[in-house]
Amino acid sequence: MFSAELVIKSTDNRRSPRNDVDMPGRITTEGSWRSVCRIADLSKHGARLSTFSELPRGTVVWLNLAGQPARKAEVVWADEYNAACQFYQPLDDHAVIALVGRYGFKVEPDRPIEDMIMVA
DSSP, rough: OOOOOOOOOSSOOOOOOOOEEEEEEOOHHHHHHHOEEEEEESSSEEEEEEEEOOOOOOOOEEETTTTSOOEEEEEEEEEEEEEEESSOOOOOOOHHHHHHHHHEEOOOOSOOOGGGEEEE
């Protein structure tokens, strides 16, 4: 007789949940290069960015989030003009709540998810 226990493991290994946002941001590299970006999702430990120039994996940046001091981060994933960065020091919960409250998306119960609206 054969016996086994099946454990289904989540494919999402993130330390904190991501929140969809549409937020303006600014990037500065340690070489003083600067650019604007759009932040597409935000979590306590990182963000996904849309940029106007490529950011290679391993690049260290300073990311300016609205109303927050510049935050040091490392690019951990990049694909042409999109990049994901991990913060050296996590955002505190109050900052995440405030930023998602201002720039996050919300779905109305009677509307399909495709008709997302911005939270003002």
